[in-house]
Amino acid sequence: MTYSVFSIIREGLTGNRGWKPVWREPEPKAEYDVVIIGGGGHGLATAWYLARNHGITNVAVVEKGYLGSGNIGRNTTIIRSNYLLPGNEPFYEHSLKLWEGLEQDINYNAMVSQRGVLNLCHSDAQRDAFARRGNAMLMAGADAELLDRDGVRKLCPFLNFDDERFPITGGLLQRRGGTVRHDAVAWGYARAADGHGVDLIQNCEVTGIRREGGRVVGVETTRGYIGAKKVAMAAAGRAGQVAAMAGLRLPIESHVLQAFVSEGLKPVVPGVVTFGAGHFYVSQSDKGGLVFGGDIDGYNSYAQRGALPVVQDVCEGAMAIMPMLGRAKLLRSWGGIMDMSMDGTPIIDKTPVDGLYLNCGWCYGGFKATPASGWCYAHLIATGEPHEYAREMRLDRFERGYAIDEKGVGAQPNLH
Secondary structure: OOOOHHHHHHHHHOOOOOOOOOOOOOOOOOEEEEEEEOOOHHHHHHHHHHHHHHOOOOEEEEOOOOOOOOHHHOOOOEEOOOOOOOOOHHHHHHHHHHHHHHHHHHOOOOOOEOOOEEEEEOOHHHHHHHHHHHHHHHHOOOOOEEEEHHHHHHHOOOOOOOOOOOOOOEEEEEOOOEEOOHHHHHHHHHHHHHHOOOEEEOOOOEEEEEEEOOEEEEEEEOOEEEEEEEEEEOOHHHHHHHHHOOOOOOOEEEEEEEEEEEEEOOOOOOOEEEEOOOOEEEEEOOOOEEEEEEEEEEEEOOOOOOOHHHHHHHHHHHHHHOHHHHHOOEEEEEEEEEEEEOOOOOEEEEOOOEOEEEEEOOOOOOOOOHHHHHHHHHHHHHHOOOOHHHOOOOOOHHHHOOOOOOOOOOOOHHHO
């Protein structure tokens, strides 16, 4: 069924009896051309672009829980392409362009809202760094505006401009950045992939990867063995565990990243605002809740919940730039499992095991990268060659000494 204003009116006038499930619930087939491990945003996007861009439809996406139960539904929904390094900026700009056409592409309302992303600066040195990053963005075809103090005040007059510790001196604005409804991204990609014949198999946990003669031939699951000509891992924070089934040890660590939402408030935050002197970012949902987050919890974990010290740290960052937030009630929090790479940049590559492919190490950038990740991963799986936008995101870059240290704060995940 194609969604349109006419179908909504028709169903409204006929008691909404014509709506159909948005995807099938198939039983696993004996073998597929491609089995994707992970039914989150990246796995579903990969399945969709395999089908649409490359005509590969004999594909299964296997998910141990329900579709979208992982990080795709546990994030702060921010999209942007304000990166500095050439190994990252073209990739994330491609992703932002895909976001801009996503709803028409998959015929699903993902609630893409390009309200702008503003990074605050608090010193002359930080302003210089933002000017450099903005120039790099412009050279890569993205948009960027360097604002002075008055420009930031005009956009966000509610900020604490005269804090003695963190005075706001300006900011870097990307107007095309913003937010997207995270659940709708999963549902939209799932519906689109299913419409092309992709099997979405829920409640199907992978328990082993079968190899013969150095080549992957399928996966063992809680619903039986599934043969595959190619197996693509897209398991986010569980990537290390899944790779271990094939005898691989990855240069990533799994950490918890918390996010929070306040009670519903009247419209106050126009877009996404980030604190330049600490790790804090905030936006406002369509229901009025302030959605915000900060640093990872700093210890290895597979639990989808966090600890209180980070709650305190995030709230301190909020109070530093927006003291009025101290009057808002915190409603709930959730945790995603971040697969932190050693340089803060993801990995999209083949593995040493023939027929086994890897997509991991997304750190804080997994959600915003969803379309480009699926696009480039599908290209790699279909052609065997890395896409031009992901050419530097190779697994062996650490061995070769070509780390892409976007954060510039060291090569350990606890320093990100």
